[in-house]
Amino acid sequence: MAKIGPSEVVLKFDEFYLDYNTTWATRDETDNYDQGYDRPMAREAVEPLVRKKKEKIVDKMIEQELKNMMVLAKIKQKKKKKPKKKKQKKPKKIKLPGGKAIFGRDEYDLLIELIQHNIVKKLPVTKLTDFLGEFNYIHSMLDDIKEAPYDPSMALIRQLVTEYIIFPLGSALVRNRIPEHVRSFLFYGPAGTGKTQVVRAIASETKSVVFDLSPINLLGDPPKFPGKESDKLIAMVFVVAKEFQPALIYIDEAEKVWPAKKKKTKGQKKKTKAEMLLEPVRLKKTLGKWRTKWITDETRITIIGCTSEPQNGNKKDFKKFFDKAIYFPFPDYTTRRLMWRTFI
Numbered sequence: 619m620a621k622i623g624p625s626e627v628v629l630k631f632d633e634f635y636l637d638y639n640t641t642w643a644t645r646d647e648t649d650n651y652d653q654g655y656d657r658p659m660a661r662e663a664v665e666p667l668v669r670k671k672k673e674k675i676v677d678k679m680i681e682q683e684l685k686n687m688m689v690l691a692k693i694k695q696k697k698k699k700k701p702k703k704k705k706q707k708k709p710k711k712i713k714l715p716g717g718k719a720i721f722g723r724d725e726y727d728l729l730i731e732l733i734q735h736n737i738v739k740k741l742p743v744t745k746l747t748d749f750l751g752e753f754n755y756i757h758s759m760l761d762d763i764k765e766a767p768y769d770p771s772m773a774l775i776r777q778l779v780t781e782y783i784i785f786p787l788g789s790a791l792v793r794n795r796i797p798e799h800v801r802s803f804l805f806y807g808p809a810g811t812g813k814t815q816v817v818r819a820i821a822s823e824t825k826s827v828v829f830d831l832s833p834i835n836l837l838g839d840p841p842k843f844p845g846k847e848s849d850k851l852i853a854m855v856f857v858v859a860k861e862f863q864p865a866l867i868y869i870d871e872a873e874k875v876w877p878a879k880k881k882k883t884k885g886q887k888k889k890t891k892a893e894m895l896l897e898p899v900r901l902k903k904t905l906g907k908w909r910t911k912w913i914t915d916e917t918r919i920t921i922i923g924c925t926s927e928p929q930n931g932n933k934k935d936f937k938k939f940f941d942k943a944i945y946f947p948f949p950d951y952t953t954r955r956l957m958w959r960t961f962i
Contacts, residue, residue: 714911715904716853725861728854732829735842737855739830744818746776746784750960751953769947772812778944779816787864787920788824794915800941801913802921804872807946809926816946817868817922826920827862829855831905832870833898845895852904856912856919864918872923873931874898875905876939906939 647653711721720728732738751772770778782800786793805813821828831852836842843851859865869875875898889897905921913919923940925931936943949957 712853712857714853714907716849716851719850720853720857725858729858729862732854732858736835737829737831737842737851738858739828741818741821741828743822744815746779746816746819746823749776749812749816749819750957751776751949752956754950754952769950770945771950772953775816775944775946779820782942783820783920783922784823787820787826787866787918790916790918793918798941799915801909801919802923802940802942804936804940804943805922805924805946806928806943807926808948811946811948813924813926813946814870817866817924820920820922821866824864824866826864826866827859829859829865829867830870831855831867831901833874834871836898837896841896845900848900849904852901852908856908859919860912860917865920867919867921869921869923870925871898872925872936873927875901875923876932876935878930878932902935909939 711717729738749772753773754768754771782798783803786796786800805816807813820826836848855867859867877899909921913921921940928936
């Protein structure tokens with residue numbers, strides 16, 4: 619058995635006890651009615667502190683005397699070199715479409731311009747738990763996954779959104795450590811199945827800045843950033859998103875940005891130049907270039923596209939641009955039962 623020595627408190631008591639026995643126990647205080655201080659003891663206690671102060675004063679006096687002697691002897695002191703001024707780093711040019719148009723501009727000024735054009739939006743506060751639904755236990759027990767995969771349940775959608783979007787977007791640590799580098803998602807499914815609600819929940823849970831690049835949002839009177847001005851718009855969005863991350867870039871009606879090729883029919887009118895400048899397809903190439911070169915493992919920027927008509931979009935373009943796709947089906951039996959119990 620190892621022996622444990624006395625603690626620090628016990629050792630201090632021993633020191634006090636020893637000091638009392640050597641100094642005060644044998645001291646005769648019968649005639650000291652006024653309890654006056656002992657001069658020799660006070661001198662011993664104060665003398666080291668006074669000596670240190672005097673040494674400092676003497677050292678300063680000697681140093682000043684030496685300086686005066688050096689001036690009289692005309693000995694020039696070596697001039698101290700002035701610290702070099704740090705050169706301000708010049709902003710690097712962005713070699714991407716639209717980079718020249720915003721070169722040298724402050725990110726805060728760009729943010730103000732995007733807010734004025736209603737590109738940056740404040741979405742209603744929504745919780746992910748508001749997207750009601752349970753696991754589809756019946757399908758998981760009866761369906762054969764090898765033959766045809768069953769529709770995902772609402773609870774499974776919540777789980778996928780949390781793991782792949784909310785955690786990496788809300789935490790820089792998770793973003794760096796997540797094995798998969800997922801930058802963009804496609805939400806597809808029938809209208810009214812909760813795609814926009816989940817986007818709002820992601821923005822609320824992660825407190826992200828939302829940039830709306832939906833074709834409907836870019837139309838107006840006058841239209842926003844027509845033609846080549848769209849390159850400037852996308853450059854502004856990605857630069858500001860990186861500066862004020864976490865950021866969420868939302869594209870509704872994604873089938874209009876990546877449309878499927880349609881066969882030309884006889885008698886079809888050609889589109890005018892003005893109509894071509896307003897086509898959402900103009901965003902396609904620029905978005906792809908900025909996505910691949912600007913969004914890295916360290917940037918917390920996520921692109922979410924939504925579509926209720928995926929059949930009208932180009933499947934190859936969807937697969938090329940979006941890293942993951944999540945299908946939003948109509949509510950199953952268990953989810954409908956839960957909704958009835960909650961709202962009625």
